[in-house]
Amino acid sequence: MFTEFKDTSLLKFIDYFDSDQVCLNYLAKYKHSKEYECKKCGHRHFWPGKKMGRVCKSCRYSESVTANTLFHKLKFNLRKAFYILFEMSTTSKSVSSIVMAQKYEITQKTAWLFMSKVRRAMSSSGQFSLTGQCEVDELLSGGKRKGKTGRGAANKEKVAVVIEKQGKTGVKRMYALRIANFSTEQLGRLFSKHISPEAEITTDLWSGYKPLKKVYKITSQKSDPGENFNLIHRCIQQLKGWLRGIHHSVSGKHLQGYLDEYCYRFNRHSSKDTAFDSLVQRMIMHPPVPKKMLDQLYCLST
Template sequence: MEIFEGQNILNFIKELPNDEACKAYLAKIKWQDGFACMKCGHSKGCEKSGYNYHCYTCHHVESATANTLFHKVKFGLQKAFCIVFEMSTSSKSVSSIQMGKRFNIRQGTAWYFMQKVRKAMESSQKYPLSELVHVDEFTVGGKEEGKQGRSYDSKKKKAVIAVELNKKHQIKRVYVKSINDYSAKSLTPIFEEHISEKAQIVTDKWRGYEPLKEKYNIEQKLSNQGKNFKELHIVIMQLKSWLRAIPTHVSKWHIQAYFDEFCFRINRSQFKQRIFHKTIERMINAKPLYHKNIKQTLSV
């Protein structure tokens, strides 16, 4: 089976028209490098009907969805694939309310599966930003009226963003991380997880970055109301606009998952032809995610 490429939904439905075709797609990716039994680890076995694999050693029969983020999807694989397609190929994704209406499933069911997709969209942290990197903090919900500078409103969700620019100051990659406050301790993780020590980093004059200069090449300069960080603030506005379009509240417990989804799409804007396939690959390689692993609060 050929891997799916492109963003044309008619071609998508034509190539993956039913649950059986979707299961075949999963099986091909899951066992493309050979079979390894999830129970005993042995590689001797044979493929059975229904895209299952039978282990000769322990006789365990493994399905294409087992031990993946598609484990126990109860509303059908084609609908699940359609949700992945919508989330990965569209520029702003779709809320779980809209997904539920579009595919005739409960909003909560749609939200839960979308959290699985977002789990697959987490950064691997294997490719740190290494060129010119602008870093700043912001709050989700906009600035407080009548105030300037950093918001300390406990109701607002605080975040730090790192944007890598090329020599023409075009945006290459973006990472956003939720933080509890603006201290050096809270700012450090985005540097450790996403920024190379070799990168040329530019921030504003906030004192929270001072301790990080011991390890990173950081230049601090005045923000000048955002004019010195124009590209970075464009990305922040795009992120805020997307979050504002979500019709209900996004809790602080889940905001990082939405940041990951946003960054996943923007970082692959030059590779949209295969973004759906790459997302499916990630969902197959990831471990199952159960309700108990997700803090259940009001969210979409």
């Protein structure tokens, strides 16, 4: 009988997923949970295929369990893929692709590619907007450089961040979005994707937020370190520390993937036991992402 894995214990995980076949069965339960429809001809009847796959009775198209998912054309065994998913979803900080490659005896390039696909599954759908008390701020990523500091700094990646507060000292959810600049148009992308017009939002006095007050309930305050914006400043510092400490250097074109990974774990800090199972389902439901498509998916114009 199929039982969802809901735990954060590595020992229990190893005992549960002790073979590739167990991992394959786990994927099949989710992929086959919906009514069958052939990807090529739309026929709704099939024969059981090899390794839990299905064969269309009309056009004879054979579809494996991993086909048309983010596990498509996996370059190493499925058990290793599950271990990587477990680490990325349940550990506090995960690890870099270099360390992941060493741990699971694959190349760094292969580890990075698969982890990048996992980050696609970790990205927010934007369907559950924040509705409570929120704070919005921005950060610059890219290390120390000569020249201007703050919003006028050149050659740095720009990120808009929102948190939903939980009580006076807690954070319920957090989202981060890479933006091209600090204009109203770019900041508005964060608002439209993650914040409900019902939310009560606090920002600093940056002029880019002013036009957004026509749609959102925004209160602007002067930023006074130690006196206000303490929660979001702490979240931003932790995010920047994770990027520097674990990954050291992240290219701008793939930065959004790392932001999605961080927020996926952060937003499940009180339900880590279900994070792995949820991620497996996302991997199954997401269409394949070839390497050449990764850059396009994180285009700033979207």
